Amino acid sequence: MAATKAASGAMPRTPRLDAGQGLAKLATYPFQIVTFVDRDGYPVSVAVEATIDAAAGTATFPAPAGFGIPDGTEVSLTGSHIRPQPGYGYDERRHVTVWGRAASTIDGRSLVVAAARAWGWDEAEVPFFEYSERSLGQSRRYFDALSAERGTPVKPRLSFGWLALRTTRLPFLSATIVPVVLGIAIAARQGTFDLLSAVLTVIGASFVQLGLNVANDVFDAAQGADDANVTPTQYSGGSRVIQYGLVSFRQMAGLATAFYVAAGAIGLLLLGLRGSPALLAIGIVGFVVSIGYTAPPLKFVYRGLGEIAVAVGFGPLMLLGAYVVQTRGTLTWEPVVASLPIALLVALILYVNEIPDRRGDARAGKRTLPVRLGKPAVIAGYRLAAVAAYAILVGGVVAGLLPLTALLALLSIPLALQVSRGLEPNYDNPYALMAVMGVNVKVHLYAGLLLLAGYALVLVLGAIAPSVSLFVAR
Amino acid sequence: MTTLPEPVERLLDAALVGELTVIDAGGRPVTYPLIPLYDGERIYLTSSTLFSRKLEHIKANPKVALSITDPRATGGRTDRTTIQGDARVIEEDPHGGWERLLPIWEKKEPSIVMFLKARVALPLFFERALIEITPRRSLYWASGDAASVPETTIVGNEAA
Numbered sequence: 001m002a003a004t005k006a007a008s009g010a011m012p013r014t015p016r017l018d019a020g021q022g023l024a025k026l027a028t029y030p031f032q033i034v035t036f037v038d039r040d041g042y043p044v045s046v047a048v049e050a051t052i053d054a055a056a057g058t059a060t061f062p063a064p065a066g067f068g069i070p071d072g073t074e075v076s077l078t079g080s081h082i083r084p085q086p087g088y089g090y091d092e093r094r095h096v097t098v099w100g101r102a103a104s105t106i107d108g109r110s111l112v113v114a115a116a117r118a119w120g121w122d123e124a125e126v127p128f129f130e131y132s133e134r135s136l137g138q139s140r141r142y143f144d145a146l147s148a149e150r151g152t153p154v155k156p157r158l159s160f161g162w163l164a165l166r167t168t169r170l171p172f173l174s175a176t177i178v179p180v181v182l183g184i185a186i187a188a189r190q191g192t193f194d195l196l197s198a199v200l201t202v203i204g205a206s207f208v209q210l211g212l213n214v215a216n217d218v219f220d221a222a223q224g225a226d227d228a229n230v231t232p233t234q235y236s237g238g239s240r241v242i243q244y245g246l247v248s249f250r251q252m253a254g255l256a257t258a259f260y261v262a263a264g265a266i267g268l269l270l271l272g273l274r275g276s277p278a279l280l281a282i283g284i285v286g287f288v289v290s291i292g293y294t295a296p297p298l299k300f301v302y303r304g305l306g307e308i309a310v311a312v313g314f315g316p317l318m319l320l321g322a323y324v325v326q327t328r329g330t331l332t333w334e335p336v337v338a339s340l341p342i343a344l345l346v347a348l349i350l351y352v353n354e355i356p357d358r359r360g361d362a363r364a365g366k367r368t369l370p371v372r373l374g375k376p377a378v379i380a381g382y383r384l385a386a387v388a389a390y391a392i393l394v395g396g397v398v399a400g401l402l403p404l405t406a407l408l409a410l411l412s413i414p415l416a417l418q419v420s421r422g423l424e425p426n427y428d429n430p431y432a433l434m435a436v437m438g439v440n441v442k443v444h445l446y447a448g449l450l451l452l453a454g455y456a457l458v459l460v461l462g463a464i465a466p467s468v469s470l471f472v473a474r
Numbered sequence: 475m476t477t478l479p480e481p482v483e484r485l486l487d488a489a490l491v492g493e494l495t496v497i498d499a500g501g502r503p504v505t506y507p508l509i510p511l512y513d514g515e516r517i518y519l520t521s522s523t524l525f526s527r528k529l530e531h532i533k534a535n536p537k538v539a540l541s542i543t544d545p546r547a548t549g550g551r552t553d554r555t556t557i558q559g560d561a562r563v564i565e566e567d568p569h570g571g572w573e574r575l576l577p578i579w580e581k582k583e584p585s586i587v588m589f590l591k592a593r594v595a596l597p598l599f600f601e602r603a604l605i606e607i608t609p610r611r612s613l614y615w616a617s618g619d620a621a622s623v624p625e626t627t628i629v630g631n632e633a634a
Contacts, residue, residue, distance in 0.1 A: 033543055035495050035503040042558040043495035043503045044613070045541035046620045066623035078505040082491050082547055089583035090490050090547075095507050132599060135524040139598050142526040146565060156523070156601040157569045162594040234595065244598055 013134040014121045020057055022098040022118020027052035029079030034061060036075040050077060060112045075102045075113055096120030127431055133230040136243055143245060156245050167241050169213045175314045176209040178448030179342050183322030185455040186335045192326045197274050201322045204266030211259030212290045217242060218252045219294035229360030231430040235437040236353040276329025282321040289313045304367040307347045315343020337396040344389035345444040348382060352440045356430035379423045386416045403470040405454030412447040415439055479627050482555045482612045486512035490547040490582055494519055495539045496531040504531060510540055511578040517557065517607040520572045522599050529603055532561045538607060552618040558611045564604035572602040
């Protein structure tokens, strides 16, 4: 992975503890395990109850019976804690070890250890997932050493299905499917529908997003952004297949290229079948926005333009692109207005997902809005954009540009409120924020599906009662 | 061949967590809490490649000890033990080789099967090496009190 900046390899896995801090932690355990190496060279561990004097930097405990621990012996004192959860396992993991040399007390009955260094982990301080991410460097070293030992590459693995899902971030394809199908539905509502080109559009647009997803990982790896992020979640921080050694940097670059080539081929086919200057323009702009999202020299996301790029790409460009394929280039206001709420809601997915990434993004020079703005402004920004999305929808209906049934999308407002309320208390906890991010993905998905359902109703009504209009008269 | 005393075996079967101590390059003991898995002859522990420094230590010096000391982790038992032994790292297949111990592991941590099914979420956690400990000597404190001299049992060929 020479092309990436393997920042996490040099990252401390746990907060550094000095000997005094280690002793203070050790004092919180009901007993300690004193360990030393015996004359046969084996470690010996004995549970003791030590008296900790943090000010003096010492731990004193009765000399264990049956062992003569000579003065000057290097010993460790360990505290370890779990909370058993019957039928499940355990939680509340924490442990700390303090090292020092043992010396007998004057009466010879006890041993005193002067603490010299300490190490530990407490999942309440460093959550397990973050601890794991901070330990990626150790895993890399392990596989490198094993590969060198065997003379052949040994790599971590995942089954093909899981790997494909993880690498391409396939579940996020809803960001493409929603606007593209909506564009096709609006064209159909206006009386234009071609099945072959509709199917090709869905496939081609999906390839664009898959290319973007993979290219995003490639360029983020090259620029160190994903390596610098130690709190990724299932919604943020990229696929991490490069960081985990599951797929090489070169393989990812090849995969991104393949997706873009496939998308380009379908785009050319569509231009041949139902081409128009509008489609050509949308195709070119879409390609530039997609590639330029993370790739130099544009690097929209690094310049604080990522949210706008995503809004434009997964809103107007996807929706209007699908629409003009059907209409052979004719444009109306209806798809433009319909694309705006979708654009805002999809940008909000990225926006919220950037909140847990903001520290890593800042380290990598990625100037996203949550990096640049403070917590109150970020939360206010979410609320403002969500209100704008629904207001545009209502405005479009009132103006007679969107059908009355488009108001079905308002049913997703409770989900948006749930996200709005969840941001404040979970802002600084990436793992608690995961549930909020999950709901936020649903806001876009459900609003889009409800908008689609609204258009399906219009199409059905148009077929059975053509004289009835579901538009406010202009 | 002498096996581990029965109370020690019961502790091994009961313990949700034990403390594995290895020796680092500087000759210092380093202790890691891990789930001990006992098949009636040898003790097994598994280590994710993420936390594999202990494996480097074992490869350099196979002399290890496993202690079981925490009543919370043994269903309230107050007796304690330390088992000294020689460790071997088994890493032919870090992806799935360790899964042969899953039935014993599941008895202690039932949720592990659920987590394994979702290994896509944290793939490297499930890339694991096995640590196989052949016991050489056990120290057993029936009262759990270090003020008493432990019962010592030499295990394996040394006892013959």
